[in-house]
Amino acid sequence: MASRTALVYDDEMTSHQLLWNDPVCQIEVPERLFSCWEWLQGNNLIERCTSVPVREGTEDEILLAHSSDYLGVVKNTEKMIKEDLQKTSAEYDAVYFHPMTYRCAKLAVGATLELVDAVVSGKTLNGMALVRPPGHHSQRSAANGFCIFNNVAIAAKYAQRKYGLQRILIVDWDVHHGQGTQYIFSEDPSVLYFSWHRFEHQQFWPSLRESDYDAVGQGMGRGFNINVPWNKTGMGNSDYVAVFLHVLLPLAFEFDPELVLVSAGYDSGIGDPEGQMCATPECFAHLTHFLMHLAKGKLCLVLEGGYHLRSLSESVCMTVKTLLGDPLPCLSGEMAPCLSTLESIHNVRAAHKPYWKCLMYEDTTPLQDLSTNLDQAGKAEFTPADAQPLTPEACETVNRDEIAKTDKFLERHMKEIVFPTPSVRTAAAVDESNTLLLPPSLQTEKAVDRKEFRRVISGFDAKLVEEEKVLTSLTNMMTVLDKIIRKEIINGLALSCAASVSSAMAIKYCSNQKVQKVLCIFLGDIDLEMDVDDGKVLLINVCAKPSQQSSTKYKIFLQWKEDTETTTFFSAVTGFILPVGYSFQPELIILAIGQNQSLGKNGISLLISLLQGLAHSQILTLIQDTEVNLLKDVVKPLTGDFVPYFGTTAPALKENEQIIADLRQQLQQEWKMLQCSV
Ligand code: X5A
Ligand code: ZN
Known part of the structure; x- marks a missing residue:
């Protein structure tokens, strides 16, 4: 089966290289491309992708974004000797030409367009093109900043022309x-x-x-x-x-x-x-x-600098x-x-307020x-390496030391952050009558009746173990949760006869298992007092019914007028829930779907999908059995083969936006990623 991700690469694009001494251009080396390829190979990623062959971009395609005069200039460099190449290069800012530059630049364009074809035609969902020379500084009639043809700009024009986007x-x-x-x-x-x-x-x-923030575009x-x-x-x-x-x-x-x-x-x-920035690879x-x-997931990445x-x-x-x-x-x-x-x-x-x-x-x-x-x-501040004048040799040493320092850092860092992926992604525990609602590929779990589970349950409320239905529902949940905690699966879901009780119990079980930080997002009405005041649990309750309770650092109530299920929810997700989640940095997420939740299925699946950026994607989803119709919509984002789609997010109701803005104001000192102003 073709993989959902295309990879476009050809090592011929390493043949473009600097032939003389130029301190500005010397960093744009062929090894950049080869090193990416090798690293992908070492991580067994190449065989997991659909490999797409490169081709040359045609003249017509290049002319989608460039003038024919400029195309002529680049074409001429193919036959030039070094002195003339150097002369042509000097006409532009931070550019070098090599006899292979024209060929490579055409391959870079063609590689990008092949990627666009694969993705827009639906052959693959997404993909990446590893190309040289890069493109985004290149202008209609000028090379600039190591860039010859503007690969991405040409790709956009091409996609408009060919597919009517x-x-x-x-x-x-x-x-x-x-x-x-x-x-x-x-x-x-x-x-x-x-x-x-x-x-x-x-x-x-x-x-x-x-380049400043006030350049918002011109005319139309x-x-x-x-x-x-x-x-x-x-x-x-x-x-x-x-x-x-x-x-x-x-x-x-x-x-x-x-x-x-x-x-x-x-x-x-x-x-x-x-x-001179600090973003680490996982960013x-x-x-x-x-x-x-x-x-709908159609995403094409094209290499530029690095x-x-x-x-x-x-x-x-x-x-x-x-x-x-x-x-x-x-x-x-x-x-x-x-x-x-x-x-x-x-x-x-502020600059974009008039337009959006x-x-x-x-x-x-x-x-x-x-x-x-x-x-x-x-x-x-970074201490600039050139604070005092250095000889070229000394410069070289400083640079080499800097490079080695990051090498060492990354070697340790990647070991710390990457952990082995469980072979099973998603498991579900639902009662027999509902297994038919699940996709056949999904691993289903039978409730395991363990002493330990009973102990947690009766410790919470002794009456609960006596009711068969409740006991099964809770052990179902714990069976899945336990597998997530043991990293046997990445995420899972369980049907529950009472989402509030199940969530409370899941939180308890996490704390017994020494899971330090749990983010619990509860959609709908909670009908019991949640004990979350030790700082290990952050509860966000998204509910339709206005509650009297006011929010605190670890117990947040988000309520709004029910009207706008997608818009308001959308700004709540990006402008509130995710910033709080990223600030909290949970180890595990419990997402509970209870009664009277007013969100649409798209909203819920978007939330589930985006939350997978947190907690190593470890999410337990609990669905109250009254909401069983949502099962399919919950499974899809968990198994990862589905992209929620909204259509444009229209204006939200002012009152609702105000509710989110007020909460943000109230909590932004506690959860710093909420800040969006000074
Ligand atoms: C593609 C790219 C950078 C040019 C820097 C010139 N170009 N000082 O990263
Ligand atoms: Zn750059």
């Missing part, structure tokens, strides 16, 4: 601003371009005024260009995820793309000499995971593993975005005059 999202997570892509689509409302980039108040290359394209400037180096996992949760995802879901293209540069990863798994929820070979390769592996549907490692590090990030998030949200319904209730104005005051705030 009307909305394409381009996410550029490379650490540099893809100004080339921005220029090509700045007046085009059919392509939403998002880029974050090292900016440092315009001090960092390419040092353009139009106003609102369709999103720039998030990084004004500090040292940005890490929490900064990246905060920008996704509070900027990209709300806008992207409202945009409702039919295809997502990623300018996947990994110079935004730890150890990169260009980026890219999380970014990928978020994007897999758009466009100059620390180990960091680049580990991050590419994390990306591909996630595309394949493997469980995600937990995001490491302290989960709190820095002040400078909050300033950028605030500014870009999801931002319309913001009461914000840009903070540009604060930025200089904030200059001292934010991340610990």
Whole structure:
């Protein structure tokens, strides 16, 4: 069977290389590509993907984004001798040509288009193209920043032409601003371009005024260009995820793309000499995971930058593993975005408020005059290697030491965060009458009547063990939970005759088993007092009926007017539930679906799917038997072969947005990922 993930690669693209001494260009080496390939091989990821052969992009395809004069210039370099290559290179900023450059650049375009064909035609769900030279700095008539043809821009135009796509999202997570892509689509409302980039108040290359947050697009394209400037180096996992949760995802879901293209540069990863950022490889798994929820999962990643070979390769592996549907490692590090990030998030949200319904209730104005005051705030400064003038040889040593330091860090780090994947992903325990509702491939569990289980149950309430039906339902639940805790399965579900009792018991069992932090999300009415005050359990109750209780740090009540099942819920998920979840960093998740929950099936499956970014994807789902019709919709996201789809997320009711905003305000000092303003 063809795998759901395409991989496009050809080692011929390693033949483009620098032939003279140039300190700016020397980091863009052929090994970048080969090292990714080797690392994928070492992790047995290549055989798990559908391998797609590369081809040359045609002239017509290149002309979708470039002028014929410029195509002519590049074509001419094929026959040039070194001196002329050097001369042509010097006409552009940070570019080198080699006799094989034209050929490789055509292969990079063709590889990207083959990937788009595989994904849009439905041959595969998603995929990645490993290409050189990169593309996102390349402009209609200019090479720039190691880029010859703009692979991703051409791909977007190609997908529009060939498949009639009307909305394409381009996410550029490379650490540099893809100004080339921005220029090509700045007046085009059919392509939403998002880029974050090292900016440092315009001090960092390419040092353009139009890389700042207030460049929102022009003419018809106003609102369709999103720039998030990084004004500090040292940005890490929490900064990246905060920008996704509070900027990209709300806008992207409202945009409702039919295809997502990623300018996947990994110079935004730890150890990169260009980026000087701190995001660890698993961060890219999380970014990928978020994007897999758009466009019915149609996601194409195309390599751009990334100059620390180990960091680049580990991050590419994390990306591909996630595309394949493997469980995600937990995001490491302290989960709190820095002040400078909050300033950028605030500014870009303010700048885009006129164009996006999801931002319309913001009461914000840009903070540009604060930025200089904030200059001292934010991340610990990196000590720049060139603080005092160094000889070229000394420079070389410093760089080598820096590279080795990250190598060592990553070797340890990856051992710490990646744990072996259980061979069974999902198991279910439901009573006989309901097994028919489950897909035949699913592993079903029979309740195991263990002394230990009985002890927990009778310790909670002695009467419960006497009722056959209740006892079975609770032992069902514990059988599945126990397997999750023992890492025999990744996630599971159980039907319950009383979701409140089952959740309370599941929490108890976790604490007996020394599971330190449990996130319990309860949808619907809870009809007993939950004992969650020891800081080991965080309860979020999403309920329709207004409760008198007010929220505390570990017991949060989210209620709103029932009307808008998708919209309100959507902003609650990205703007509240996930930020709290990422701040808490649970070891295990209990998701209970009780009575009177007012959410639609799409909402529930989206929540289940996105929650798999937390707790190593370990989720126990409890469904009250009255809600048994939701069984199928719960199983699909758990087994991972389904993408919930919403359609565009229309404007939410002001009162409901206000409820979420107030809660965010109340709890953002406790759960720092909730912050989206300074
Ligand atoms: C694709 C890419 C970076 C160019 C940096 C020039 N280009 N200083 O990462
Ligand atoms: Zn870059």
